[in-house]
Amino acid sequence: MSSGGSVSARGALLLVGGGGHCRAVIDVLERIPVAVAGIVDEARASGTVLLYPVLGCDEDLPDLRSVYSLALVTVGQIKTPLVRQKLFARLEELCFDIPTPVSPLARVSPHALLGKGSVVMHQALVNAGTVIGKNCIINSQALVEHDCRIGDHCHIATGAKLCGGVETGEGVFVGAGSVVREGTRLGKNCVVGMGVCVRHDVPDGGRYVG
Numbered sequence: 001m002s003s004g005g006s007v008s009a010r011g012a013l014l015l016v017g018g019g020g021h022c023r024a025v026i027d028v029l030e031r032i033p034v035a036v037a038g039i040v041d042e043a044r045a046s047g048t049v050l051l052y053p054v055l056g057c058d059e060d061l062p063d064l065r066s067v068y069s070l071a072l073v074t075v076g077q078i079k080t081p082l083v084r085q086k087l088f089a090r091l092e093e094l095c096f097d098i099p100t101p102v103s104p105l106a107r108v109s110p111h112a113l114l115g116k117g118s119v120v121m122h123q124a125l126v127n128a129g130t131v132i133g134k135n136c137i138i139n140s141q142a143l144v145e146h147d148c149r150i151g152d153h154c155h156i157a158t159g160a161k162l163c164g165g166v167e168t169g170e171g172v173f174v175g176a177g178s179v180v181r182e183g184t185r186l187g188k189n190c191v192v193g194m195g196v197c198v199r200h201d202v203p204d205g206g207r208y209v210g
């Protein structure tokens, strides 16, 4: 589903992770609009995030599954993709439907593909021929140009720019405002710091801060 689709009251969406990225995703979901059921948060089992109730913590997911069928990982990701990877696997194991929300303020080419559970935030642009894996964050104002291949569990942070034909392994982070030269390959689990220009390939697990 490319925009989160229509969601009935019973089919309202659970958000797994209640921090800053969750609040930004809520802003996207309200714009689509998608009904938010509430939040699942490891740190606390009650309270609210923006106006939405915290319904439980991670261990409550099996019980929540008997009530809700839709869920999305809304934990952020910088130095490691592990938490998002683990939560995504858990949602799949529990047979949740995992949507692919796209902000109406973003532009995703009809010739691009987005994997399950990936989110495209406000004013991001994903151009023709690009394939984005599962459970990725294409954050606000990020640009993923034509013919890129983005692996599963990657985060292209706010305002980052990937030129045409960039490839990433899974679990990659590209920091805010960074620019990656066309055709460059970023290896699995590598971290590119904010505000840097990447002109050469980065190996698996590498860290590049310019």
Ligand SMILES: CC(C)(COP(=O)(O)OP(=O)(O)OC[C@H]1O[C@@H](n2cnc3c(N)ncnc32)[C@H](O)[C@@H]1OP(=O)(O)O)[C@@H](O)C(=O)NCCC(=O)NCCS
Residues within 6 Å of the ligand: 078, 079, 139, 157, 158, 174, 175, 176, 177, 191, 192, 193, 194, 195, 196, 209, 210
């Ligand atoms: C790469 C990064 C993850 C490293 O974080 P860290 O392990 O906590 O390391 P530090 O920030 O303490 O940096 C250690 C050193 O690396 C260098 N460094 C780190 N990031 C850098 C960057 N982006 N550009 C240039 N140098 C950098 C600096 O020399 C720094 O030393 P200093 O503290 O004396 O300035 C972090 O710096 C970063 O860029 N985070 C991304 C932030 C971002 O894009 N957020 C967007 C969320 S949407």
